Amino acid sequence: KAMREETxxxxxxxxxxxxxxxxxxxxxxxxxxxxxxxxxxxxRRSMHGSKGRKKSGGGSAMVPAAVAEYVREHGLYx
Numbered sequence: 001k002a003m004r005e006e007t008x009x010x011x012x013x014x015x016x017x018x019x020x021x022x023x024x025x026x027x028x029x030x031x032x033x034x035x036x037x038x039x040x041x042x043x044r045r046s047m048h049g050s051k052g053r054k055k056s057g058g059g060s061a062m063v064p065a066a067v068a069e070y071v072r073e074h075g076l077y078x
Contacts, residue, residue: 038062047077 004015016028046062063071071077 044077047071 006013006015012032014030014032016030017025018028019025043062047068
């Protein structure tokens with residue numbers, strides 16, 4: 001839970017030390033300012049609207065074309 005601000009390679013980040021109930025620890029890094037106010041529901045709606053697009057035409061404007069293609073190929077977000 002301890003938070004520390006760091007800069008690595010000119011990139012500012014927040015470093016958190018997380019501990020679970022059995023005492024195992026891991027570090028979580030967050031990059032402030034990269035949050036995007038979007039919900040999974042919005043992405044699903046957008047993907048439903050892009051179903052008819054050709055493979056090479058990309059997909060939803062909310063996700064990269066490669067992600068949209070993966071979603072279509074694997075039948076996700078139906």
